[in-house]
Amino acid sequence: MPKILIVGGGYAGFYTAWKLEKWLRPGEAEVTVVDPLPYMTYQPFLPEVAAGSIEARHAVVAQRRHLKKTNVVTAKVTKIDHAAKTATITPAEGEPWQFDYDVVVVTGGAVSRTFPIPGIAENAIGLKTIEEAVAIRDRLLSNFDKASNLPAGPERDRLLTVTVVGGGFAGIEVFAELRSFASALLEYYPQLSFEDTHFHLIEAMGRIMPEVSLPTSHWVIKHLDQRGAQIHLDTQLTSAVDGKIELSTGESFESDLIVWTAGVMANPAIVRTSDLPVEERGRIKTRADLRVGDDDDIVADAWAAGDISAVPDLSGGGVGGYCVPNAQHAVRQGKLLAKNVVAVLRGEEPKNYVHKNLGAVAGLGLGSGVFQSGKLAIKGLLAWFAHRGYHGLAMPSWERKFRVFWGWWNNFWLGRDIVSLSAVQRPRAAFEEFAARPKPAADAAPTTPAAPAKAEPKAAPAKAEPKAAAKKAPAANAEAGEAAPKKAPAKRTTAKKAAPAEPAAEAPAAEAKAEEVVAAK
DSSP states (O other): OEEEEEEESHHHHHHHHHHHHSSOOTOOOEEEESSSSSEEOGGHHHHHHTTSSSSSGGOOOEHHHHHHTTTEEEEEEOHHHHHHHHHHHHHESSSOOOEEEEEEEEOOOOOEOOOTTTTTHHHEEEEHHHHHHHHHHHHHHHHHHHTTOOSSSHHHHHHTEEEEEESSSSHHHHHHHHHHHHHHHHHTTTTTGGGGGGEEEEESSSSSSSTHHHHHHHHHHHHHHTEEEEEEEOEEEEEOOGGGGTTTTTTTOOSSSEEOSSOEOOHHHHTTTOOOOOOTTTTTOOTTTSEESSSSOOOEEEOOGGGEEEETTTTTTTTTTBOOOHHHHHHHHHHHHHHHHHHHHTTTTOOOOOOOOOOOEEEEEEEEEEEEEETTOOOOOEEHHHHHHHHHHHHSSSSHHHHHHHHHHHHHOOOOOOOOOGGGSSHHHHHHHHHHOOOGGGGGGOOSSSOOOOOHHHHEEEEEHHHHHHHHHHHHHHHTTOOOHHHHHOOEEEEEEOOOOHHOOOOHHHHHHHHHHHOOO
């Protein structure tokens, strides 16, 4: 039975495995998915997770729950040697091992692409994972808590200033959602006013949201400006050291929350450790039928899809002739890839991927959105319903759809949950603060060996023969590892018994004799 290895469990990888379970006959192939995370993240929901409109767990899909016929391995693929058809799998715990396969499907996705701008690596946060979205939400809530206890001034302004870098769909959506969230929070913080909150979006190009028409993008800018959010076009971020934002226009301000959404790149941890062909932008060369290679050369038994691949856009709408890295293409490519793999296993020809983008829809906060399809543009509340309806139905499995819609319904009546769980970043902090610990060795009482128990009978005659006891005591205590006993002298209450000069004088000689005895032993 051939072994199919799927590297990456994101959109394309999850849908490929999901559909292979549907179309493969029993015993026709064995499918294994390897991903460091045990879930698939539905990334279009990340802005709403960051704004508290969707519960974080509802925006992810558990692989083991929905891939019931697939071997799910929670680990990293650290090397692909397709010439030998082996992959190195490295788990978080334990030793790496070699996995032999017959067919490999590379769907490792993309990561945030940053530039060497001072301070970005140390202070900014991306928006590619559910963990990042939750951290953004908790940071904003925590900053409101801190700012409410401060007087008006630079420190409070810093805490209440949010900066988003990148004016694409992801940047505009998280920027608008956070603006909406901050406005809603002011109800619970009477110490703060709307004027205390500051939102800046930095875009190096002269426009935002290239997926929509220019007039629609202008409407979005005007709409956000009316809501107190400022967009800097034709502007580059030059520094973010210690949270101080410096722009190419000369403007500067301080911001405690910096969100980076200015582009993505193919996952380098997979691309750079495989022997599959790569094009100039670092993506795996992929044909229109999703097999690895180009028009002149096909790499047998190797497939790729999603953000990690350079798939030709046969519809003519792609940037540079290739499909843009978004969820629409990744999901559809994953479904077709599964069909094509099954077709090749059965000796049939694969089909080319062709998808013409029918439109773009974005949420701009509660009750506001934008939808663009051709020359048709819908703005406001109706577009917001279209956004939620489209993405709610696009969420994989009815189980996850129900959770998302049920959460929206609860929020409609109860409002957004504004509890910050930033403490989960250090869950043991409270326990460690009050946990009892052993005392340091220096403070502990000195311990004595068991030998003194044998020495006690020798010291007992001290009452009857004080001189003899004084002579023998050093030897006994030297053998036991202690100082000379002081109990016997303490019991002498009379003046006559309290100062026996002769035993004290003889003590050094007795000690020397005791040392000779010990040395002899």
